[in-house]
Amino acid sequence: MARIELVDLTKHYKQGRNLVRALDGVSxxxxxxxxxxxxxxxxxxxxxxxxxLGLLLKPTSGRVIIDGVDTADLGDGDRAIxxxxxxxxxxxxxxxxxxLNALENVMLPLRYRRHRDPEGKARALELLGAVDLLDRMxxxxxxxSGGQAQRVAIARSMVNNPALVLGDxxxxxVDSETSxxxxxxxxxxxRERGVTFVVVTHDMEIAGRTDRMIRLRDGRVASDExxxxxxxxx
Amino acid sequence: MLEILRNxxxxxxxxxxxxxxITIGVLALTTMGSLAEKSNSLIDGGVHYFRDHVSxxxxxxxxxxxxxxxxxxxxxxxxxxxxxxxxxTGSNVKTDLDLSFNFGPGDQVIAEQPGCQxxxxxxxxxxxxxxxxxxxxxxxxxxxxxxxxxxxxVGDSMELPQPPxxxxxxxxxxxxxxxxxxxxTLTAPDSFAIVSFKDGQMLFGDSLPSALKGxxxxxxxxxxxxxxxxxxxxxxxxxxxxxxxxxxxxxxPPSTLVKAFETASVVLTGITTGSALLALVIGGLSVIxxxxxxxxxxxxxxxxxxxxxxxxxxxxxxxxTEATIIGAIGGAIGLLVGWALTTVVNAGLTSNNQxxxxxxxxxxxxxxxxxxxxxxxxxxxxPALRAARLDPVTALRHQ
Numbered sequence: 039m040a041r042i043e044l045v046d047l048t049k050h051y052k053q054g055r056n057l058v059r060a061l062d063g064v065s066x067x068x069x070x071x072x073x074x075x076x077x078x079x080x081x082x083x084x085x086x087x088x089x090x091l092g093l094l095l096k097p098t099s100g101r102v103i104i105d106g107v108d109t110a111d112l113g114d115g116d117r118a119i120x121x122x123x124x125x126x127x128x129x130x131x132x133x134x135x136x137x138l139n140a141l142e143n144v145m146l147p148l149r150y151r152r153h154r155d156p157e158g159k160a161r162a163l164e165l166l167g168a169v170d171l172l173d174r175m176x177x178x179x180x181x182x183s184g185g186q187a188q189r190v191a192i193a194r195s196m197v198n199n200p201a202l203v204l205g206d207x208x209x210x211x212v213d214s215e216t217s218x219x220x221x222x223x224x225x226x227x228x229r230e231r232g233v234t235f236v237v238v239t240h241d242m243e244i245a246g247r248t249d250r251m252i253r254l255r256d257g258r259v260a261s262d263e264x265x266x267x268x269x270x271x272x
Numbered sequence: 273m274l275e276i277l278r279n280x281x282x283x284x285x286x287x288x289x290x291x292x293x294i295t296i297g298v299l300a301l302t303t304m305g306s307l308a309e310k311s312n313s314l315i316d317g318g319v320h321y322f323r324d325h326v327s328x329x330x331x332x333x334x335x336x337x338x339x340x341x342x343x344x345x346x347x348x349x350x351x352x353x354x355x356x357x358x359x360x361t362g363s364n365v366k367t368d369l370d371l372s373f374n375f376g377p378g379d380q381v382i383a384e385q386p387g388c389q390x391x392x393x394x395x396x397x398x399x400x401x402x403x404x405x406x407x408x409x410x411x412x413x414x415x416x417x418x419x420x421x422x423x424x425x426v427g428d429s430m431e432l433p434q435p436p437x438x439x440x441x442x443x444x445x446x447x448x449x450x451x452x453x454x455x456x457t458l459t460a461p462d463s464f465a466i467v468s469f470k471d472g473q474m475l476f477g478d479s480l481p482s483a484l485k486g487x488x489x490x491x492x493x494x495x496x497x498x499x500x501x502x503x504x505x506x507x508x509x510x511x512x513x514x515x516x517x518x519x520x521x522x523x524x525p526p527s528t529l530v531k532a533f534e535t536a537s538v539v540l541t542g543i544t545t546g547s548a549l550l551a552l553v554i555g556g557l558s559v560i561x562x563x564x565x566x567x568x569x570x571x572x573x574x575x576x577x578x579x580x581x582x583x584x585x586x587x588x589x590x591x592x593t594e595a596t597i598i599g600a601i602g603g604a605i606g607l608l609v610g611w612a613l614t615t616v617v618n619a620g621l622t623s624n625n626q627x628x629x630x631x632x633x634x635x636x637x638x639x640x641x642x643x644x645x646x647x648x649x650x651x652x653x654x655p656a657l658r659a660a661r662l663d664p665v666t667a668l669r670h671q
Contacts, residue, residue, distance in 0.1 A: 089665050092579065094579060094665045095665055114583075114584070118581055118582065118583045119581065119583070121578075121579060122581015122582075127576075127579050127580065133572060133573075133575075133576045133668070135573055135576070136282075137275055137278035137279055137282065138275060138278075142274075146576075146580055147580040149586075150577070150580065150581035150582045150583065150586055151581065194580070
């Protein structure tokens, strides 16, 4: 479980002569075990926020503090180690490696750990069981449906026992019924394993199933509201 | 590792063509290299063979192959600094014109005056049998190549010179008993047929044009004199002294011959290096191209790997390993084809009574393997660096 603090976080890009303020002074705290959705229009800064949280980008200014560790001080190598050992990723387009089967894809993050994890394979199998894909563990991504591929990606995001899982439009490539199954699966992982989830989505029905919805507009937090009651109603 | 092997099979044709590029390079290196190794070994042997004495030939001929008389050896012996002057004879084993390709002079019947072998630092060792009786007759020792060419073993008999294919009324042949076969020396003696000096003179006399035969006494003939210096005597100086003091002969300073051999060696090594460079250009560029294409195709995968914790060195190692495997596979195939080719050509030449053309040495095999693997790894560096330096965010969203 991770507690995340964002302190006056900004990310500016140069696009030709224009300065794009993708994120412009965002301060937030996400508590351990929360399931947070980030919504907003295209260009509102959702993905930039997720990339900064996932240590894939460095901020122009401000700080990202994960469990008390100020990530601004970390070099590229340490950021990679932190990503590998503490953060899981789920992407819109699944991003499974085509040459690996489902089990090997789930186990991919184990490959880059500093120390060999003797229980890694058992955990990968257990996670494949949890996403109900044990019978498909030998299948390549090309032999899986969109929903199955994203379930493999969810299992992969959990294999290193991360404190934080980041989802970038994780239901963007599947139909609405599968979307609900996937978000329920993530919710289950969040509740049963206590992992903090931050999911970027433009689907309000998906956002409605999270604990808290942060709305971004022009790189700033437009609203930040708990959804406990709505979740209960769903 | 399994993923790397599977990645290689993603674009089968492209991988196969790249492997072919390396294969051609290593094949060139193997065949050209073994050609150079064969001739270099002859050259090394030549350097060894000529370094310990001064070769003296008839002046009129300006080189080897002229006619001397053994009296000249006595004259040379009188020159200050000469320890021994041994007349020798050389004639061809084959009567017919030898059109086969040889690095050396081809199969030669060699004979030296009795007792001279002790002065030479080039010592023969015997794979079977023993040396000829220096004062005897009808005995023969064969070099390893010539023994194999004629499929002879100790105890067999052999006619010298070999009879011509077309009947020739002037041909005179003599039967010899093979008393010994030399160990392979990888140089000139491999194609020597060694007989006693008396027999050598007889064979040389027989080989003379018929117009000349009746006018010479074969027992006085020689084709050259091998002059051995006393300890501490400079052989080049000795050669000059012989030229000054003995009329009708031409002594060749050993350094001139050694230099000529070494120049030839440098030229042949140049050919090897040239073929290696050719392989480097062809194979290396194709590997770089293939790996750059692989990086472009796998940008998103690289982004994903970085997102899930891969560091720069992980990506570097993965791509360099893939390139190295391409190099190793190409190298192994090239080496195998090269080995098969050189073996088949050598066997073909031998069965045709010709000398072997190729010598695939262990050091050449080692060089080819190291070259292919090293080249693959080196060619993988630039694409791997490009992959490793990819920004994960850009890579992940690459279309």
